[in-house]
Amino acid sequence: MKIHLAPMEGVLDHILRDLLTRIPGIDLCVTEFIRVTDRLLPRSVFRRLAPELEQGSQTTSGVPVWVQLLGNDPAAMGENAVRASALGAPGIDLNFGCPAKTVNKSRGGAILLKDPEEVYQIAAGVRRALPAEVPLSGKMRLGFHDKSLAIENAQALEAAGVMRVTVHARTKVEGYRPPAYWEWIARIREAIAPPVIANGDIWTVEDLHRCREVSGCEDVMIGRGLIANPFLALAARDPERNCSAEQTWPEMLRMLSVYHQAVSERLEPRHVNGRTKQWLRMMQRHYPQAVALFEQVRAERDPEALKQVLQQASVANPDR
Template identity: 60%
Template sequence: MEGVLDYTLRDLLTSVPGIDQCVTEFIRVTDRLLPSTVFYRMAPELHQQGCTRSGVPVYLQLLGNHPSLMADNAAKAAELGAPGIDLNFGCPAKTVNKSRGGAVLLTEPDLLHEIVAAVRRTVPASIPVTAKMRLGYVDKALAIENAQAIEAAGASTLTIHARTKLEGYKPPAHWEWIARIREQVTLHLVANGEVWNAEDYQRCRHVSGCDDVMLGRGILSNPFLAETLSGQAAAMSHADAWQRLLPMLETYHRQVIDKVSERHVHGRIKQWLNMLQWYFPQAQTLFAEIRCERDPLVILQHIIQQQMLMA
């Protein structure tokens, strides 16, 4: 979710009921202790007791391969008020994996253990240390061993994206593998992957045996998905949901205008609209209207016009 689920969008999505917890985009740890400004930039929620304005806790997500540096940066995040530390062992991006980060570490269970253990030793016991992994890098041969290494190192929760790095985001998600892992570990598991609607959610929980599910692309394509899944709202028609979403799009775009360099503003709203097209046919129309537009204020007018048409 790098470059998409930033503070602005987290704030909007958690304004809708149903989300219990968020993680930041990953913060890359390479060769030093990062300055406080990096943590505050990636997680402005640190100024709000580590929560979004609606009170949803936001864990700081770290990505790296050096146990002591990961531990030092985790401790820094904890000092700044992070309610939890999440460790990324699932990112499939080539640039990340080439520099020995994310999913490529799933080929080294011992290193996973060292990283998690170092962070757990350094971070105060009152602050949870969690992790996210895929089922493997090229294959699933080490899936159980990796989960056991993470558990033995002291993580309290493990989120499992039910595909390997090689499988990327191609359907299906292999939720049955999460069930196999559940038979071998006792730590809290969270299922992830290919949950787009209520039917997927129920099937994922049944097959994986997990009570909790992490939403990624599904909630970006339908911001009301968690609200529906949690039973806090009845299913809405696409038209009603789109009408409810348009003011959120306007708010998001205005906030991006205020916070992001003008030359990058158009990319943010187009990126989200591109994902919204998976659920909303109306988003396809709006995306087509602004696809070649770069002026943020012209894009804003298109969003406002859409609201006027729906009024």
């Protein structure tokens, strides 16, 4: 079994990828999407969104990082895929799943699933442009309004030459509302030859095993579940390891402090606390301790003051 860390726009940046992969269990990361319009992007854009390109295209823990592209122009997508590859990306992933209205309005992401022929043309354009040895994958949802074209879209990606397909088991309209329809992933897996990666609503080790059983997939991709519980992949790998919320909370506080400091060095002060609180808010699903801490810092706007709160919490919660 391989566990992939999902790309999540505005959340899973390189700082968080680095921290999450310091905990054993994640096999591969995919970047936030790089938006392609009708032109070749400067190298600086790739290095800003995928700074791992400067360190062998891997996190500091050695986990490979693929570059994801989003767009609808086959020629421009291919040109930018070649640039990403030349900069060191070990593989290219194509985004056919983003549900954001602003992205869909400009014909990117999940809206492309309305037309399997367009999905094919985009993926085929990238595959033709890339050197044969550079792997290409695609990430899709089950559809836009409904699931009627799910298999056809997956077959379009296969025909275009992708080497694997990741499927988020909901449509764009369904967003992130439970449940995830893993049984539809099984139907796709049976319809195409490339390996299929299952994605959607994996929050616990039990969810992971049930997803694999229902979908029939060997490998999974996890996004929100690993942000809420960064020890999820490790717990799945090592059932004997105590990865409970009580046991791992002190380590999570240290990770939050490291994250807050790194974000402080990268962003303008007015944006810093929002990113830290965003992660802390998502942790509340797994860590009861995060609820009280979030309430304590909810209204805090000063990055230095939030830093002090995190440091005090770490002192009050030493390793067990």
